[in-house]
Amino acid sequence: MGAVRGTASFASISLVLLLMALLHAQGTAPAAPLTLVSRDGRRPLATTIVNGQELVALEDLAALFLFDVREDTLAGGLTVVYRGQSIVMSPGQPMALVRGRVVPLPAAPVRSGARWLVPLDFISRALAPIHDTRIELRRESRLLLVGDIRVPRVTARIDAPGPPTRATIEVAPAAPVTITTEAGRLIARIDADGLDLSGPIEGAGLIEGIRAGEQPRTVAVLLTARAGAAMAVAGETGGVTRITVEVTAPAADAAAPAPPREPAPPPPAPATRPPLQTIVLDPGHGGDDAGVRGARGTAEKDVTLAVARRVRTLIETRLGVRVILTRGDDRAVGLDERAAIANNSKADLFLSLHANAAPSADLAGAEVFHLRLDREGEDARRAAESEAVALPVLGGATRTIDVMRWDLAQVRHVDASAALAAVLDEQLRAQVPMGSQALRQAPLRVLTSVNMPAALVEMGYLTNEDQERQLGSEAFQSSLAQGIYNAVLRFRLYLEEHRVS
Amino acid sequence: MIARRALAIAGGVVLLALLAWAVNAGLERLAGVEPAAAPRAAEPAAPPPGVPRITATLFYGSADGQALVPVRREVALAEGVVPQGREILAVQLQGAPEPHVPVIPPGTSLRAFYVTDRGDAFVDLSSEISAQHPGGSSTELLTVYAVVNAVLANLPTVRRVQILVEGREADTLAGHVDIRRPLERDMSLVRESP
């Protein structure tokens, strides 16, 4: 039965089921074929197992990779010639001479009737280095990739059964991803020549399972009947595209269009402290300080407050995370006071919202800033690292206390803040136009005293006619809020991954 | 004997260096604390003919408003770091030459300029620099670093620049860029093309 299902899966390019069947077969029966993937399509490449080593026929490879095989019957040598380059092997020797260099092989070439068989590693260790075409052997997934084709590895896992149920799908190397929702499922379409998928994932919580989609190059997240809303955010970090999936239980207030006045009830107490409990949003300016004024009269202070309120609603209803605004209405709040509100609330994230101005009306797009330290700040940072004082406490343990000037509190969080700024840039980019150099570092006053990861978003230019209209519109403000919310979701994962244990 | 003599020579060199430093520092301090003259109204863009001049690098907004562009302009020659700094800043505070755009609010004037013996320069500007500022992090960065870079690009003995407003230390000009401390040069905002 496994073989039948494997064939069907093979035809539909998604290899998951085939791979499962192959894993079953391995070790007991003759090896099932490798799959050669090239621009021309896919085809099987037969292998056999001799003495526990998986071997492939040299003549099959010669036909595929256009090389000659010469057998020196006198000396017993075997020479592969490809465009003037050679690989020399001799029977009984588990090695090859590639361009004059000795390359070890797990087994010696063996004769089988009229054919020579060589170990699979011959392809990656001997042939690939001399061949003009890129050749990549992926043993685990039994793929042989030939030429300039993109077949990223796709792995999935359930992070938390929830609710909300959270899962992560990783695509490496990174590839563009389009996410669509259908009844009962969420489909991620990955822009590549093929996918190298690990086996289907058993579901948990509100996710039934994660497996290859019916369409080529898609991954399907199947939802259970109890699932409410499902959302996914794709972001690239370190050459890997990470799709974060969150499935929530149906909730009456989450579906209601009007923002609820009351904050959402706190989430059930988890075993460990969640890395993101409190967020401080800082609507820039206020009161006498209107900030930037657009030509049509739009004031920065009004835009920042409107977007902050929208972000608060999204976060509180969907994430159940406490959100504090440094000002909830049109009033003047000093920069130190804003930082103090964040520090006193022991927030895990500080985000200052602003609208920009440029000396030219052409400039448009959002920009994200994180703090750049000057020399004094760098000194303080180094000092903080070396001057952390270990104090003995009762019971013989020690407690680390940081010695830090409070007005430079941000220096302890520069790495996390850079990560926060990067996910903001990445997630806002999917929602609103960005400036040409959108991710920036600058000595911004409000960020320096904040004792937590912090960033400042300039959401657009009020000095640009189109952008002034956009920034005043509900649709644009809601796109900004969605981008910021998505970034918070991504940053929560960052915090989980970098949690100090 | 030889060792003793070498030691004496070495000591002499150190003494000489110290002396040179002390004289220099003292002169700088003497010249530095003297405040600039009261703001002069509507200065000409170029010094009048006949006045000896130098070519200074000044910084203006690029036509697209995104960056600072270095522009070589003629400035009256002055004797000493501090008087020369005043001449340079006086031109920098005026409007931008085409096709560049101004990044300093019009009407801003230089109240004082001085340099400490540590190489920190203080540029004391009139209230317009803050009160008339259009705001926005991006413009504020351009304003601050046009002033900072203009001083640092032309006066090699100055290490850092702090902007004062009406004789006082300020937090920011318009709510964003931290100017509580002396700033170093930032060439990341500078672009060669207009």
Ligand SMILES: [Zn+2]
């Ligand atoms: Zn602002």
